[in-house]
Amino acid sequence: MAQNPDARGAAPDLSVQLGPLRLRNPVMVASGTFGYGEEYADFLDLTQLGAVVVKGISLAPRPGNPPPRLVETAAGMINAIGLENVGVDVFLESKLPYLRDRHVPVIVNIFGNTLEEYAELAARLDGVPGIVALEINISCPNVKSGGMIFGTDPAMAARVVDAVRRSTTLPLITKLTPNVTHIGEIARAAVGAGSDMLSCINTVAAMAVDIFTRRPKLANIFGGLSGPAVKPIALRCTYEVLQAVDCPVIGIGGIATATDALEFLLLGARAVQVGTANFIQPAVTAEILRGMELFLRVQKLQSVEEYIGTLDRQCLFPFAEIACGMTDLP
Numbered sequence: 441m442a443q444n445p446d447a448r449g450a451a452p453d454l455s456v457q458l459g460p461l462r463l464r465n466p467v468m469v470a471s472g473t474f475g476y477g478e479e480y481a482d483f484l485d486l487t488q489l490g491a492v493v494v495k496g497i498s499l500a501p502r503p504g505n506p507p508p509r510l511v512e513t514a515a516g517m518i519n520a521i522g523l524e525n526v527g528v529d530v531f532l533e534s535k536l537p538y539l540r541d542r543h544v545p546v547i548v549n550i551f552g553n554t555l556e557e558y559a560e561l562a563a564r565l566d567g568v569p570g571i572v573a574l575e576i577n578i579s580c581p582n583v584k585s586g587g588m589i590f591g592t593d594p595a596m597a598a599r600v601v602d603a604v605r606r607s608t609t610l611p612l613i614t615k616l617t618p619n620v621t622h623i624g625e626i627a628r629a630a631v632g633a634g635s636d637m638l639s640c641i642n643t644v645a646a647m648a649v650d651i652f653t654r655r656p657k658l659a660n661i662f663g664g665l666s667g668p669a670v671k672p673i674a675l676r677c678t679y680e681v682l683q684a685v686d687c688p689v690i691g692i693g694g695i696a697t698a699t700d701a702l703e704f705l706l707l708g709a710r711a712v713q714v715g716t717a718n719f720i721q722p723a724v725t726a727e728i729l730r731g732m733e734l735f736l737r738v739q740k741l742q743s744v745e746e747y748i749g750t751l752d753r754q755c756l757f758p759f760a761e762i763a764c765g766m767t768d769l770p
Protein backbone atom coordinates (compact mmCIF):
# COMPACT_ATOMS: atom_id res chain seq x y z
CA MET A 441 0.00 0.00 0.00
CA ALA A 442 1.30 3.50 -0.86
CA GLN A 443 2.55 5.44 2.13
CA ASN A 444 0.84 8.68 3.04
CA PRO A 445 3.34 11.30 1.78
CA ASP A 446 2.49 13.56 4.73
CA ALA A 447 3.73 10.96 7.18
CA ARG A 448 7.22 10.97 5.59
CA GLY A 449 9.66 13.84 5.20
CA ALA A 450 11.53 15.87 7.80
CA ALA A 451 10.09 15.95 11.31
CA PRO A 452 8.48 19.30 12.14
CA ASP A 453 10.48 21.58 14.41
CA LEU A 454 8.82 21.56 17.82
CA SER A 455 11.19 24.03 19.49
CA VAL A 456 9.71 27.21 20.95
CA GLN A 457 11.05 30.52 22.17
CA LEU A 458 9.57 31.70 25.47
CA GLY A 459 11.04 35.11 26.15
CA PRO A 460 14.64 34.39 27.11
CA LEU A 461 14.11 30.61 27.11
CA ARG A 462 14.52 28.30 24.13
CA LEU A 463 12.88 24.91 24.73
CA ARG A 464 13.15 21.77 22.60
CA ASN A 465 9.37 21.53 22.55
CA PRO A 466 6.36 23.23 24.16
CA VAL A 467 5.32 20.36 26.48
CA MET A 468 6.16 20.61 30.18
CA VAL A 469 4.86 18.82 33.25
CA ALA A 470 2.98 20.92 35.81
CA SER A 471 4.12 21.57 39.34
CA GLY A 472 2.91 19.11 41.97
CA THR A 473 1.90 16.45 39.47
CA PHE A 474 5.35 15.06 38.61
CA GLY A 475 7.14 15.12 41.95
CA TYR A 476 10.79 15.97 41.41
CA GLY A 477 10.99 13.98 38.15
CA GLU A 478 12.73 10.83 39.36
CA GLU A 479 9.39 9.28 40.30
CA TYR A 480 8.41 9.16 36.61
CA ALA A 481 11.73 8.06 35.09
CA ASP A 482 10.62 4.40 34.78
CA PHE A 483 7.71 5.42 32.58
CA LEU A 484 9.08 8.21 30.45
CA ASP A 485 12.33 9.36 28.89
CA LEU A 486 12.55 12.68 30.72
CA THR A 487 14.79 14.19 28.06
CA GLN A 488 11.76 14.26 25.74
CA LEU A 489 10.13 16.98 27.85
CA GLY A 490 10.36 20.67 27.08
CA ALA A 491 10.89 21.23 30.80
CA VAL A 492 10.03 19.77 34.20
CA VAL A 493 8.30 22.13 36.61
CA VAL A 494 9.03 20.64 40.00
CA LYS A 495 6.75 20.42 43.02
CA GLY A 496 6.37 23.79 44.76
CA ILE A 497 9.34 24.59 47.01
CA SER A 498 9.40 26.70 50.18
CA LEU A 499 12.32 27.79 52.35
CA ALA A 500 11.52 25.30 55.11
CA PRO A 501 10.07 21.80 54.57
CA ARG A 502 6.27 21.59 54.93
CA PRO A 503 4.15 18.58 55.96
CA GLY A 504 1.11 19.83 54.03
CA ASN A 505 -2.52 19.48 55.12
CA PRO A 506 -3.92 16.54 57.11
CA PRO A 507 -5.67 13.73 55.13
CA PRO A 508 -7.98 13.17 53.37
CA ARG A 509 -6.34 15.46 50.81
CA LEU A 510 -7.60 14.12 47.47
CA VAL A 511 -11.08 13.54 46.06
CA GLU A 512 -11.98 12.23 42.60
CA THR A 513 -14.77 14.00 40.75
CA ALA A 514 -16.69 13.15 37.57
CA ALA A 515 -14.12 14.92 35.37
CA GLY A 516 -11.04 15.55 37.46
CA MET A 517 -9.96 15.72 41.06
CA ILE A 518 -9.89 18.08 44.02
CA ASN A 519 -6.66 18.30 45.99
CA ALA A 520 -5.80 19.98 49.25
CA ILE A 521 -2.22 18.76 49.55
CA GLY A 522 -1.28 22.08 51.13
CA LEU A 523 2.09 22.50 49.41
CA GLU A 524 3.85 19.61 51.15
CA ASN A 525 7.50 19.72 50.12
CA VAL A 526 11.05 18.90 51.18
CA GLY A 527 12.24 22.52 51.50
CA VAL A 528 14.90 24.27 49.45
CA ASP A 529 17.98 22.69 51.12
CA VAL A 530 16.93 19.08 50.51
CA PHE A 531 15.72 20.02 47.03
CA LEU A 532 19.12 21.43 46.06
CA GLU A 533 21.09 18.60 47.68
CA SER A 534 19.12 15.51 46.76
CA LYS A 535 16.40 16.26 44.21
CA LEU A 536 17.80 18.69 41.64
CA PRO A 537 21.00 16.69 40.79
CA TYR A 538 18.93 13.84 39.30
CA LEU A 539 17.23 16.12 36.76
CA ARG A 540 20.38 18.13 36.10
CA ASP A 541 22.28 14.92 35.24
CA ARG A 542 19.59 14.10 32.69
CA HIS A 543 19.86 17.52 31.06
CA VAL A 544 16.17 18.28 31.49
CA PRO A 545 15.53 22.01 31.84
CA VAL A 546 14.21 22.52 35.38
CA ILE A 547 11.73 25.22 36.31
CA VAL A 548 11.38 25.62 40.07
CA ASN A 549 7.92 26.51 41.37
CA ILE A 550 8.37 28.69 44.47
CA PHE A 551 6.09 30.01 47.18
CA GLY A 552 6.40 31.75 50.52
CA ASN A 553 4.26 33.05 53.36
CA THR A 554 5.77 36.54 53.14
CA LEU A 555 7.42 38.72 50.51
CA GLU A 556 10.74 38.20 52.28
CA GLU A 557 10.40 34.42 52.01
CA TYR A 558 9.73 34.62 48.27
CA ALA A 559 12.77 36.89 47.85
CA GLU A 560 15.09 34.73 49.94
CA LEU A 561 14.06 31.59 48.11
CA ALA A 562 14.64 33.24 44.72
CA ALA A 563 18.10 34.37 45.85
CA ARG A 564 18.96 30.81 46.99
CA LEU A 565 18.06 29.42 43.56
CA ASP A 566 19.78 32.11 41.52
CA GLY A 567 22.69 30.85 39.44
CA VAL A 568 22.18 27.18 40.37
CA PRO A 569 23.14 25.04 37.32
CA GLY A 570 20.21 23.18 35.75
CA ILE A 571 17.55 25.69 36.81
CA VAL A 572 16.36 27.62 33.77
CA ALA A 573 13.52 29.67 35.31
CA LEU A 574 11.42 30.22 38.42
CA GLU A 575 7.65 29.85 38.42
CA ILE A 576 6.19 32.06 41.14
CA ASN A 577 3.16 30.41 42.70
CA ILE A 578 0.82 33.15 43.86
CA SER A 579 -2.16 30.98 43.21
CA CYS A 580 -2.50 27.99 45.52
CA PRO A 581 -6.02 27.80 46.92
CA ASN A 582 -5.30 25.22 49.65
CA VAL A 583 -3.14 27.05 52.16
CA LYS A 584 -4.12 29.42 54.91
CA SER A 585 -1.43 32.07 54.51
CA GLY A 586 0.41 33.19 51.38
CA GLY A 587 -0.52 31.30 48.23
CA MET A 588 -3.61 32.63 46.56
CA ILE A 589 -3.84 35.73 48.77
CA PHE A 590 -0.97 37.18 46.74
CA GLY A 591 -2.57 36.23 43.46
CA THR A 592 -6.01 37.76 43.88
CA ASP A 593 -4.93 41.37 44.40
CA PRO A 594 -3.00 43.12 41.58
CA ALA A 595 -0.99 45.27 44.02
CA MET A 596 0.09 42.26 46.09
CA ALA A 597 0.90 40.26 42.96
CA ALA A 598 3.13 43.10 41.78
CA ARG A 599 4.91 43.28 45.15
CA VAL A 600 5.70 39.56 45.12
CA VAL A 601 7.02 39.66 41.56
CA ASP A 602 9.03 42.79 42.31
CA ALA A 603 10.60 41.17 45.41
CA VAL A 604 11.54 38.07 43.40
CA ARG A 605 12.75 40.12 40.42
CA ARG A 606 15.20 41.99 42.66
CA SER A 607 16.57 38.70 44.04
CA THR A 608 17.37 36.75 40.90
CA THR A 609 18.56 37.02 37.34
CA LEU A 610 16.57 33.91 36.33
CA PRO A 611 13.63 34.27 33.92
CA LEU A 612 10.39 34.59 35.88
CA ILE A 613 7.06 32.94 35.17
CA THR A 614 4.15 34.08 37.34
CA LYS A 615 1.47 31.42 37.79
CA LEU A 616 -2.01 32.89 37.91
CA THR A 617 -5.13 31.76 39.70
CA PRO A 618 -8.48 31.50 37.91
CA ASN A 619 -10.20 32.37 41.21
CA VAL A 620 -10.50 36.07 40.39
CA THR A 621 -12.96 38.28 38.51
CA HIS A 622 -10.46 39.80 36.05
CA ILE A 623 -7.39 37.62 35.51
CA GLY A 624 -6.08 40.15 32.96
CA GLU A 625 -5.58 42.73 35.73
CA ILE A 626 -3.39 40.36 37.75
CA ALA A 627 -1.52 39.44 34.56
CA ARG A 628 -0.78 43.10 33.79
CA ALA A 629 0.39 43.73 37.36
CA ALA A 630 2.77 40.75 37.30
CA VAL A 631 4.29 41.72 33.94
CA GLY A 632 4.54 45.37 35.02
CA ALA A 633 6.58 44.25 38.04
CA GLY A 634 9.06 42.28 35.94
CA SER A 635 7.59 38.84 35.19
CA ASP A 636 8.99 37.62 31.85
CA MET A 637 6.18 35.12 31.33
CA LEU A 638 2.88 33.97 32.78
CA SER A 639 1.40 30.55 33.32
CA CYS A 640 -2.29 29.89 33.83
CA ILE A 641 -4.18 28.30 35.41
CA ASN A 642 -3.67 26.91 38.87
CA THR A 643 -6.56 24.90 40.31
CA VAL A 644 -10.12 26.17 40.66
CA ALA A 645 -11.42 26.54 44.24
CA ALA A 646 -13.80 23.65 44.89
CA MET A 647 -15.50 21.44 47.49
CA ALA A 648 -16.97 17.94 47.83
CA VAL A 649 -19.29 16.49 50.51
CA ASP A 650 -20.33 12.98 51.54
CA ILE A 651 -24.09 12.47 51.94
CA PHE A 652 -23.65 9.52 54.34
CA THR A 653 -21.08 10.91 56.75
CA ARG A 654 -22.56 14.38 56.14
CA ARG A 655 -19.05 15.77 56.18
CA PRO A 656 -16.82 17.54 53.68
CA LYS A 657 -14.71 14.95 51.85
CA LEU A 658 -11.49 16.96 52.40
CA ALA A 659 -10.13 17.64 55.88
CA ASN A 660 -9.33 21.15 54.62
CA ILE A 661 -13.01 21.51 53.45
CA PHE A 662 -11.90 23.36 50.30
CA GLY A 663 -9.45 22.20 47.66
CA GLY A 664 -8.40 22.90 44.08
CA LEU A 665 -10.17 21.30 41.13
CA SER A 666 -7.99 20.11 38.23
CA GLY A 667 -8.29 17.80 35.23
CA PRO A 668 -10.65 17.76 32.22
CA ALA A 669 -13.35 19.74 34.05
CA VAL A 670 -11.17 22.86 34.18
CA LYS A 671 -10.00 22.96 30.55
CA PRO A 672 -12.72 25.33 29.29
CA ILE A 673 -12.00 27.67 32.21
CA ALA A 674 -8.28 27.47 31.47
CA LEU A 675 -8.83 28.24 27.78
CA ARG A 676 -10.94 31.28 28.67
CA CYS A 677 -8.30 32.49 31.16
CA THR A 678 -5.49 31.96 28.65
CA TYR A 679 -7.40 33.90 26.01
CA GLU A 680 -8.09 36.74 28.45
CA VAL A 681 -4.46 36.90 29.62
CA LEU A 682 -3.22 36.94 26.02
CA GLN A 683 -5.48 39.92 25.34
CA ALA A 684 -4.19 41.74 28.42
CA VAL A 685 -0.40 41.38 28.07
CA ASP A 686 2.29 41.02 25.47
CA CYS A 687 4.52 38.29 26.88
CA PRO A 688 4.83 34.52 26.52
CA VAL A 689 1.97 32.62 28.17
CA ILE A 690 2.02 28.96 29.20
CA GLY A 691 -1.40 27.28 29.14
CA ILE A 692 -2.32 24.81 31.90
CA GLY A 693 -5.55 23.04 32.80
CA GLY A 694 -7.08 19.73 31.84
CA ILE A 695 -4.59 18.91 29.10
CA ALA A 696 -4.58 15.16 28.46
CA THR A 697 -4.23 14.82 24.68
CA ALA A 698 -2.40 16.46 21.77
CA THR A 699 -5.70 18.08 20.76
CA ASP A 700 -6.04 19.67 24.20
CA ALA A 701 -2.48 21.03 24.01
CA LEU A 702 -2.97 22.32 20.46
CA GLU A 703 -6.08 24.22 21.55
CA PHE A 704 -3.98 26.33 23.95
CA LEU A 705 -1.28 26.88 21.30
CA LEU A 706 -3.96 27.94 18.81
CA LEU A 707 -5.01 30.72 21.19
CA GLY A 708 -1.42 31.93 21.35
CA ALA A 709 0.04 30.11 24.37
CA ARG A 710 3.69 29.37 23.51
CA ALA A 711 3.85 26.25 25.68
CA VAL A 712 1.66 24.05 27.86
CA GLN A 713 1.93 22.19 31.13
CA VAL A 714 0.32 18.81 31.71
CA GLY A 715 -0.83 18.12 35.28
CA THR A 716 -3.49 15.68 36.49
CA ALA A 717 -3.21 13.54 33.32
CA ASN A 718 0.26 12.39 34.53
CA PHE A 719 -1.45 10.54 37.41
CA ILE A 720 -3.67 8.61 35.01
CA GLN A 721 -1.08 7.89 32.32
CA PRO A 722 2.51 8.57 33.42
CA ALA A 723 3.81 8.73 29.82
CA VAL A 724 0.99 10.97 28.59
CA THR A 725 3.39 13.77 27.64
CA ALA A 726 5.20 11.47 25.17
CA GLU A 727 1.81 10.67 23.59
CA ILE A 728 0.98 14.37 23.41
CA LEU A 729 4.28 15.10 21.66
CA ARG A 730 3.72 12.28 19.17
CA GLY A 731 0.21 13.52 18.40
CA MET A 732 1.40 17.10 18.05
CA GLU A 733 4.09 16.10 15.58
CA LEU A 734 1.61 14.04 13.55
CA PHE A 735 -0.86 16.94 13.48
CA LEU A 736 1.79 19.33 12.18
CA ARG A 737 2.80 16.86 9.46
CA VAL A 738 -0.80 16.37 8.37
CA GLN A 739 -1.28 20.16 8.37
CA LYS A 740 1.93 20.44 6.30
CA LEU A 741 3.51 22.79 8.83
CA GLN A 742 7.27 22.73 9.29
CA SER A 743 7.27 24.08 12.81
CA VAL A 744 5.00 24.44 15.80
CA GLU A 745 5.74 28.18 15.78
CA GLU A 746 3.78 28.39 12.50
CA TYR A 747 0.68 27.13 14.33
CA ILE A 748 0.93 29.15 17.56
CA GLY A 749 -1.57 32.00 17.80
CA THR A 750 -3.37 31.29 14.53
CA LEU A 751 -6.89 31.37 15.97
CA ASP A 752 -9.29 32.97 13.51
CA ARG A 753 -10.50 35.90 15.58
CA GLN A 754 -12.67 37.51 12.88
CA CYS A 755 -15.69 35.56 14.00
CA LEU A 756 -15.06 36.16 17.70
CA PHE A 757 -14.87 39.91 18.05
CA PRO A 758 -16.40 41.52 20.03
CA PHE A 759 -18.33 38.82 21.83
CA ALA A 760 -15.43 37.19 23.66
CA GLU A 761 -14.12 40.53 24.86
CA ILE A 762 -17.57 41.41 26.21
CA ALA A 763 -17.83 38.06 27.96
CA CYS A 764 -14.42 38.65 29.55
CA GLY A 765 -15.45 42.10 30.76
CA MET A 766 -12.79 43.77 28.61
CA THR A 767 -15.26 45.66 26.44
CA ASP A 768 -18.55 47.27 27.45
CA LEU A 769 -21.73 46.18 25.76
CA PRO A 770 -22.55 48.50 22.84
Ligand SMILES: Cc1cc2nc3c(=O)[nH]c(=O)nc-3n(C[C@H](O)[C@H](O)[C@H](O)COP(=O)(O)O)c2cc1C
Nearest residue numbers: 470471472496519577641642666667693694715716
Ligand atom coordinates in the same frame (compact mmCIF):
# COMPACT_ATOMS: atom_id res chain seq x y z
C1 LIG B 1 -1.88 17.07 43.48
C2 LIG B 1 -1.58 18.43 42.91
C3 LIG B 1 -0.56 19.19 43.45
C4 LIG B 1 -0.26 20.47 42.94
N1 LIG B 1 0.76 21.19 43.48
C5 LIG B 1 1.08 22.41 42.94
C6 LIG B 1 2.19 23.16 43.44
O1 LIG B 1 2.93 22.72 44.33
N2 LIG B 1 2.41 24.39 42.88
C7 LIG B 1 1.63 24.90 41.88
O2 LIG B 1 1.88 26.02 41.40
N3 LIG B 1 0.60 24.17 41.36
C8 LIG B 1 0.31 22.96 41.87
N4 LIG B 1 -0.73 22.23 41.33
C9 LIG B 1 -1.51 22.77 40.19
C10 LIG B 1 -1.04 22.18 38.86
O3 LIG B 1 0.31 22.50 38.62
C11 LIG B 1 -1.92 22.71 37.70
O4 LIG B 1 -1.82 24.12 37.64
C12 LIG B 1 -3.38 22.31 37.85
O5 LIG B 1 -3.50 21.00 38.37
C13 LIG B 1 -4.16 22.41 36.54
O6 LIG B 1 -3.64 21.56 35.56
P1 LIG B 1 -4.25 20.07 35.24
O7 LIG B 1 -5.74 20.25 35.07
O8 LIG B 1 -3.53 19.63 34.02
O9 LIG B 1 -3.94 19.25 36.44
C14 LIG B 1 -1.03 20.97 41.84
C15 LIG B 1 -2.05 20.18 41.29
C16 LIG B 1 -2.33 18.92 41.80
C17 LIG B 1 -3.43 18.11 41.16
